[in-house]
Amino acid sequence: MKATYREVKADILCRITKGQWAPGSLIPNEVELAESYGCARATVNRAMRELADDGLIERRRKAGTRVRASPVRQARFDIPLVRSEIEDKGAEYRYSLVSRAIDEAPGWLRARLQLGADAQALHLVCMHYANGDPFQHEDRWINLEVLPQARDADFTQTGPNEWLVATIPFSTAEISFSAALADKELADCLACEAGAPVFTIERATWFEGDANTFVRLTYRPGHRMTTRY
Amino acid sequence: MKATYREVKADILCRITKGQWAPGSLIPNEVELAESYGCARATVNRAMRELADDGLIERRRKAGTRVRASPVRQARFDIPLVRSEIEDKGAEYRYSLVSRAIDEAPGWLRARLQLGADAQALHLVCMHYANGDPFQHEDRWINLEVLPQARDADFTQTGPNEWLVATIPFSTAEISFSAALADKELADCLACEAGAPVFTIERATWFEGDANTFVRLTYRPGHRMTTRY
């Protein structure tokens, strides 16, 4: 009696995992649960809301709450700044600028970021090292229409990521993971064989509707991205 | 006045993105905010709690709430069943069992799942097709100590994933993404060249402390995993 929302949540979870409330079946409504747990309805509500967020149950007004037939399994990944990713492992971080150029944005980039016909972009290629070993290759494009200040920023000492985080505190992003082969240039930078399989992250970010940057991050071969849930 | 928790959340977010509340700075406390928004403290609390969940602010009792210096960017990925992943794209799903064997768990698997010395495991290799094209290769091990029923299950018509979801409604999992090269066998199954870069997901799941399954899912070359945040 007098359960906390954590206890209620745990108990409901338990009943689901134990099979007492089968997948697809209807769960008692908030009022009934509140009574049976001897707590307020808001407490049950919070427990249920969190379970719904976690993808375990499905709630619909009037229709009630049911256990999801196939729980939506979702994983959450932290996307850290490379610097912290490396330093958190206890390794020493080093940054280096490989190349810098101001170009017209190529077609694929204009398409991807919905840029105008002759949009100018700053193209940077950088490397991030952990204890002196190549860790991540960064191939970045910055939209100069939206971020003209980038033209004058100095990217020889610190990476564009840190500059961007400081300049644009928050933005929406589209991120995608894939596998690719290291070409000659990448292989040289990452000190691996050309043709090695590499894990790549691509991220495009927008701020108030305008695309500001696109980046392709390529990790040294063997990199894994792990999480628990 | 009389703001909803969504409005409060949006407004706080806005102040942060606009730089009005700088990274690292202290935000007014709940009571003050509730007054200024003309709502109850619980409303502000919910807005702030969600922002904290999203990694935008950091809250500590007594110390107050501050804007995170470098927002923890996190992406959430749904890990769907292959069947729904394929059907959601409007393609026709087909499943096929490649091989089935009961073996002693190999050393790497025992280590990974913390199994005993002579643990028996069911080893399945399956293929999932979208509109007849190879989509995903599944290399799965099921711990027979914990799931002896798997010995008698029929995996020729439906995949082990669906069987497992039905048998064990919920479990904790460790998931990791990486890039690999297709070897000869994989290349044959996925109808691609040996040496093609492939995206792989590995997942180990536990139920009440016991490992029940380990799976390596390999997607056809070119597969991307995308999300927005």
Place this chain on the structure above:
DNA sequence: CGCAGAATATGATCTAGACATAAGCTCTAT
């Protein structure tokens, strides 16, 4: 029979107030 509008059940959210808990502070006794 079919559709528009009313009734209803249920989750979604809000309120005002209370107590719990952690963390920082000050003061006191050793």
Place this chain on the structure above:
DNA sequence: ATAGAGCTTATGTCTAGATCATATTCTGCG
């Protein structure tokens, strides 16, 4: 000086009651 007791403060959680929003079902009219 320092360990610890106790105060203060901000967030965390709970309560009981209420209103709102909406999907579903029911009802009556054409």
